[in-house]
Amino acid sequence: MTAPHAFEMRQRARRTRQSEAIRSLVRETTLTVSDLIWPIFVREGVNIEEPVASMPGVMRYSVDRAVAAAEGAAALGIPAVCIFPYTEAALKTETCEEAWNPENISNRAIRAIKQAVPQMAVMTDIALDPYNSNGHDGIVRDGRIVNDETVVALVKMAMAQAEAGADILGPSDMMDGRIGAMRDALESAGYQDVTIMSYSAKYASAFYGPFRDAVGASGALKGDKKTYQMDPANTDEAMRMIARDLEEGADMVMVKPGMSYLDVCHRVKSEFGVPTFAYQVSGEYAMIEAAALNGWIDGEKIMMESLLAFKRAGCDGILTYYAPRAARLLSA
Numbered sequence: 001m002t003a004p005h006a007f008e009m010r011q012r013a014r015r016t017r018q019s020e021a022i023r024s025l026v027r028e029t030t031l032t033v034s035d036l037i038w039p040i041f042v043r044e045g046v047n048i049e050e051p052v053a054s055m056p057g058v059m060r061y062s063v064d065r066a067v068a069a070a071e072g073a074a075a076l077g078i079p080a081v082c083i084f085p086y087t088e089a090a091l092k093t094e095t096c097e098e099a100w101n102p103e104n105i106s107n108r109a110i111r112a113i114k115q116a117v118p119q120m121a122v123m124t125d126i127a128l129d130p131y132n133s134n135g136h137d138g139i140v141r142d143g144r145i146v147n148d149e150t151v152v153a154l155v156k157m158a159m160a161q162a163e164a165g166a167d168i169l170g171p172s173d174m175m176d177g178r179i180g181a182m183r184d185a186l187e188s189a190g191y192q193d194v195t196i197m198s199y200s201a202k203y204a205s206a207f208y209g210p211f212r213d214a215v216g217a218s219g220a221l222k223g224d225k226k227t228y229q230m231d232p233a234n235t236d237e238a239m240r241m242i243a244r245d246l247e248e249g250a251d252m253v254m255v256k257p258g259m260s261y262l263d264v265c266h267r268v269k270s271e272f273g274v275p276t277f278a279y280q281v282s283g284e285y286a287m288i289e290a291a292a293l294n295g296w297i298d299g300e301k302i303m304m305e306s307l308l309a310f311k312r313a314g315c316d317g318i319l320t321y322y323a324p325r326a327a328r329l330l331s332a
């Protein structure tokens with residue numbers, strides 16, 4: 001019998017694409033619920049779920065509602081939540097002492113969630129920006145962000161979070177020496193098991209805009225964060241930051257933002273082989289949601305495709321505001 005074509009083809013890539021069954025057999029990357037960390041915003045009050053205008057579908061929760069949200073996430077199989085505080089302007093100072101107040105909103109949320117859902121890992125944010133009247137991640141003196149004094153403050157903040165029961169500390173401040181200083185303090189205080197996921201390669205990015213609204217820091221921020229966050233042009237520098245943070249005692253590392261930095265994620269995983277995470281940040285989420293709400297893209301499909309891309313790039317997990325929505329689809 002003559003073939004309908006003029007030549008014999010031995011290699012037909014389309015053979016393994018012909019049905020979902022065969023596609024699933026040859027699939028190289030999978031996204032699962034256990035890859036997801038859900039960032040949540042907490043605020044004062046009782047029984048409050050307040051929408052964040054620039055992040056459709058994202059809420060600021062009072063502690064009681066945050067507990068309910070964490071319970072819901074645990075029921076979906078999400079292994080971890082990450083707490084970010086919305087701090088009232090009256091509590092913000094130049095010295096940022098609210099950051100290490102054991103009773104601040106973030107530490108109260110950690111305790112409440114650990115009590116209600118002990119199996120859930122609770123991650124924190126360590127940076128001074130939610131508590132700083134200047135809106136910066138570090139203490140500002142004479143117009144400069146002072147490194148070493150900030151590290152002393154960050155260590156106090158880390159210790160208060162460990163004391164409150166946090167499982168994963170997330171230093172997002174980009175000061176030099178903070179991982180080592182925190183690790184030493186944790187070891188000497190008997191918190192040997194508290195893990196650190198360092199925001200090692202955090203870039204000075206415009207993709208954080210909606211987050212700064214969510215935590216109420218946009219109004220306060222004067223200038224930009226380029227003297228401590230990384231230049232988006234650099235990846236060798238990111239490798240040096242990862243090596244340094246691992247050396248100083250980080251257990252897991254993060255690249256942030258996510259989607260525009262997948263080359264960095266890939267390099268981190270292939271060069272270090274350590275637990276590697278990416279943060280699909282507020283601006284990435286807002287862009288997808290805005291286009292979806294306009295009917296220009298299929299938001300749900302893009303959500304799943306974007307999350308899978310992080311896994312393909314080598315990430316072990318993703319911090320994403322989509323965690324509950326993706327978890328629901330994955331378990332459907």
Ligand code: PBG
Pocket residue numbers: 125127129137172173207208209210211212225280281282283
């Ligand atoms: C605080 C912090 C930021 C984010 C996480 N921790 C903002 C910033 O560095 O300005 C951004 C998260 C997001 O955009 O979703 N240091």
